[in-house]
Amino acid sequence: MNAFKGKRIVLTGATRGVGFEAAKLFLAAGAQVFGTGRDQARLQKAAIELQKLGQFYPFLADFDKPEAPAEVAAAVTALWPAVDLLLNNAAVQTHKKDWAAEGLDLLNEQWRCNVFAPHELTFRLVGLLVKGVEPRIVNVSSGAGSIQALRNSSDMPTYRLTKYALGGMTILWATTLKGKVAVNCLDPGWLKTDLGGPNAPGEPADGGQRMWEICSLPWTETGKFWHGNREIAF
Numbered sequence: 001m002n003a004f005k006g007k008r009i010v011l012t013g014a015t016r017g018v019g020f021e022a023a024k025l026f027l028a029a030g031a032q033v034f035g036t037g038r039d040q041a042r043l044q045k046a047a048i049e050l051q052k053l054g055q056f057y058p059f060l061a062d063f064d065k066p067e068a069p070a071e072v073a074a075a076v077t078a079l080w081p082a083v084d085l086l087l088n089n090a091a092v093q094t095h096k097k098d099w100a101a102e103g104l105d106l107l108n109e110q111w112r113c114n115v116f117a118p119h120e121l122t123f124r125l126v127g128l129l130v131k132g133v134e135p136r137i138v139n140v141s142s143g144a145g146s147i148q149a150l151r152n153s154s155d156m157p158t159y160r161l162t163k164y165a166l167g168g169m170t171i172l173w174a175t176t177l178k179g180k181v182a183v184n185c186l187d188p189g190w191l192k193t194d195l196g197g198p199n200a201p202g203e204p205a206d207g208g209q210r211m212w213e214i215c216s217l218p219w220t221e222t223g224k225f226w227h228g229n230r231e232i233a234f
């Protein structure tokens, strides 16, 4: 029996890119996936594909809206008595030259989806996670938010800052939940998704594979940053 059979997985941003590829792998392995998307048509299209592979529960959630994380948590609570994996994957990126080009308002907007939504979902689902089997949280970050990247590059500063903050949030939750829930960050690599763009060297499926790898690490690994199963520096 593979390790994911029967697992109850909450996955944000399941409609395309890394999330869609990860959902395919976990469903094919016999897991159940509660997957969110922001766009109704894309969510429906993804659900048709994913339900061919297994038990996929689609849920519409736009994390630009403050009420969305609570709605997700309520729907998950109505569905399952426990959660084994929370995969905070959905994020937005704006790629402009510097702070002057991105302006002040963008941080508020991106903070909600990239940082506050993962935090609120963790906060609201922790009661179900502690009842799960070797429960885990994976926060999908980016090498673009590593300290080294911040020292060397100043483009897309808003995105970089949200991912840097997500790393800190991951460490804090890992400390809070030590021995109860493993909490780690994933850098999926630079990939040809809508977010990564057409020049990326990797394929979306590589990101799905790295999500699988981080979820297959020994459960005792927590509070760290990973590129698949290779530890990297925050």
Ligand SMILES: NC(=O)c1ccc[n+]([C@@H]2O[C@H](COP(=O)([O-])OP(=O)(O)OC[C@H]3O[C@@H](n4cnc5c(N)ncnc54)[C@H](OP(=O)(O)O)[C@@H]3O)[C@@H](O)[C@H]2O)c1
Residues within 6 Å of the ligand: 012, 013, 014, 015, 016, 017, 018, 019, 036, 037, 038, 039, 040, 042, 043, 061, 062, 063, 064, 088, 089, 090, 091, 092, 093, 113, 140, 141, 142, 143, 187, 188, 189, 190, 191, 192, 193, 194, 195, 196, 197, 200
């Ligand atoms: N691709 C890369 O090169 C790369 C590199 C490093 C890190 N990452 C990280 O990997 C993760 C997945 O990225 P990706 O490349 O797969 O992105 P993507 O192809 O653009 O997909 C983004 C997913 O997130 C959802 N989403 C976006 N904004 C949302 C919002 N405001 N509220 C709710 N859902 C929202 C989208 O739903 P809809 O389809 O409904 O819009 C979609 O399912 C992100 O955390 C990203 O930062 C990606």
